[in-house]
Amino acid sequence: MGVLKILRAAASGDKQADRVVPPSGYTATLTGFSAAAMAFLAVFTLALALATGRLADRWSAELARTATVRISAPKGQMQAQTTAVLNVLKTTPGIKSARPLSDAEQRKLLAPWFGPDLPLDSLPIPRLIEVVEKDGGPDVEGLRLRLAAEAPGAIYDDHTRWRQPLVNAARRLRLLAGISMALIALATAAMITLAASAALAANATVISVLRLVGAKDTYIARAFVRRFTLRALGGAAVGTLLAMGAVLLLPSAAREGGFLTGLGFQGAEWILPLLIPFLAAFVSFWATRMAALRTLRGIS
Amino acid sequence: MIELASAAFTYGGGDILTDLNLSLPPGSFHFLTGPSGSGKTTLLRLCYMELLPTKGRVRVFKNDVAAMDRDQVALTRRRIGVVHQDCKFLDHLSVAENIALPLGVSGQNVTAQASNLIELLAWVGLEHHADALPQQLSGGERQRAALARAVIMSPDVIIADEPTGNIDWEMAIRLMQLLVELNRMGKTILIATHDLNLIRNVKAKTSARVLRLHNRHLQLAGADL
Ligand SMILES: Nc1ncnc2c1ncn2[C@@H]1O[C@H](COP(=O)(O)OP(=O)(O)OP(=O)(O)O)[C@@H](O)[C@H]1O
Ligand SMILES: [Mg+2]
Numbered sequence: 001m002g003v004l005k006i007l008r009a010a011a012s013g014d015k016q017a018d019r020v021v022p023p024s025g026y027t028a029t030l031t032g033f034s035a036a037a038m039a040f041l042a043v044f045t046l047a048l049a050l051a052t053g054r055l056a057d058r059w060s061a062e063l064a065r066t067a068t069v070r071i072s073a074p075k076g077q078m079q080a081q082t083t084a085v086l087n088v089l090k091t092t093p094g095i096k097s098a099r100p101l102s103d104a105e106q107r108k109l110l111a112p113w114f115g116p117d118l119p120l121d122s123l124p125i126p127r128l129i130e131v132v133e134k135d136g137g138p139d140v141e142g143l144r145l146r147l148a149a150e151a152p153g154a155i156y157d158d159h160t161r162w163r164q165p166l167v168n169a170a171r172r173l174r175l176l177a178g179i180s181m182a183l184i185a186l187a188t189a190a191m192i193t194l195a196a197s198a199a200l201a202a203n204a205t206v207i208s209v210l211r212l213v214g215a216k217d218t219y220i221a222r223a224f225v226r227r228f229t230l231r232a233l234g235g236a237a238v239g240t241l242l243a244m245g246a247v248l249l250l251p252s253a254a255r256e257g258g259f260l261t262g263l264g265f266q267g268a269e270w271i272l273p274l275l276i277p278f279l280a281a282f283v284s285f286w287a288t289r290m291a292a293l294r295t296l297r298g299i300s
Numbered sequence: 301m302i303e304l305a306s307a308a309f310t311y312g313g314g315d316i317l318t319d320l321n322l323s324l325p326p327g328s329f330h331f332l333t334g335p336s337g338s339g340k341t342t343l344l345r346l347c348y349m350e351l352l353p354t355k356g357r358v359r360v361f362k363n364d365v366a367a368m369d370r371d372q373v374a375l376t377r378r379r380i381g382v383v384h385q386d387c388k389f390l391d392h393l394s395v396a397e398n399i400a401l402p403l404g405v406s407g408q409n410v411t412a413q414a415s416n417l418i419e420l421l422a423w424v425g426l427e428h429h430a431d432a433l434p435q436q437l438s439g440g441e442r443q444r445a446a447l448a449r450a451v452i453m454s455p456d457v458i459i460a461d462e463p464t465g466n467i468d469w470e471m472a473i474r475l476m477q478l479l480v481e482l483n484r485m486g487k488t489i490l491i492a493t494h495d496l497n498l499i500r501n502v503k504a505k506t507s508a509r510v511l512r513l514h515n516r517h518l519q520l521a522g523a524d525l
Contacts, residue, residue, distance in 0.1 A: 020404065022392040209388045212350065213449070214378035215405035216371050297370070 035235030
């Protein structure tokens, strides 16, 4: 059964069927509140999943396409080795371009660590060559062997060493966020089942009267299902909107560029959290229905 | 309409009813009598399928109750109107809503039946109490409301458990008159009561048979009543 169909059935469902079960004051409030809290958590988990997913994709995509050759050589040989390396790179398939960084660029790279007044000339700083790969990159092992032969001081670094753990961490984080989402859904189902069972137990007399006047189990279940589905939908909608507001107001750390870069939703992603209330309604529809039909089988 | 064949029932202690045979043909009018605690209510509960016999068979509309699934039981109950000893109303619904309850649970449009409902309320003399809550009614009013609920689906069989239990003679006679009218319309009637005067009064008007529960068995009462 589609979510929409369920929701339509739950929302339109006959009012009369709803009235046959007396209203249940504070359990209703508690169910709504729990649904709101779960939805709030779900929105942040979703934001985390999306952000880590983006991070993993970007890191692996961007870093995969660039590499660095680092040349450490005595001052006299530096120029010769640099030329040799550039020649090797030019004739290697899978390399789009290679360009030695200028002194100014190297100074800029090192400035955060050593300050702007670095005397680059008097220090044995290795020369860096920025390499842009193409078509899945070069045959790294072969390239390393050729470099070793032509320029003993050159080391080809395709960033795998420090990229892979980061990408792994981001992927793991996304997996954990996914598991958290599933746990939130299961916890919501469990919570709704408990609340529905309590409501069913509290209304045992009402249910037995309904059975005696010829009500089918599905009719009685519907009264409870409608109630809990709407409650979960309403609560989750409130929780979702609050959480989306909070994400929206999250201070942007994009420029400073820490890990938190882009925690939040981008563009069409804003539609995803809006599905959470419907997911909550769907979960509570089935949880209540199962609980109701199971309980009803025990009443003659 | 309803048949018991060597039926027995126990709540877990000793047998309340043993080797019981009963057949209610269409259009018949039966009284069920017997001392308090003899098992009248229990027998009626077997008839409307709230209980299953521990031995023997109960057949309702020719179907074995033990073989029915839950939905069949629900559908069959819509053809049997029951006035319970304790009325069994939903306390949070008004009298009119309680009377209309069988319509609602069977998926009928209650508002479309509003004129029927008003007629029925007038028939049991409760037209001014439609919006009252059940607990605001007197004992006799409750039992008339219960009768109205029992007949609203225009059932084939009407079962009443002490329908005159806590009402005065005048009112009891009126209520019995309603049941006699229903029987003349072809309904099968089964009434549990220990009020022998009431039985005599009705027997004068219609051909009712009297069954007596005694020592866990059912006997047909003689002409001494
Ligand atoms: N739910 C139950 N569990 C156990 N025993 C029960 C239950 N209901 C009734 N009984 C016992 O079964 C016996 C028959 O009860 P029942 O209610 O059928 O009698 P009755 O003839 O309707 O009495 P009354 O005239 O007072 O209404 C009684 O001894 C009663 O104590
Ligand atoms: Mg009784």
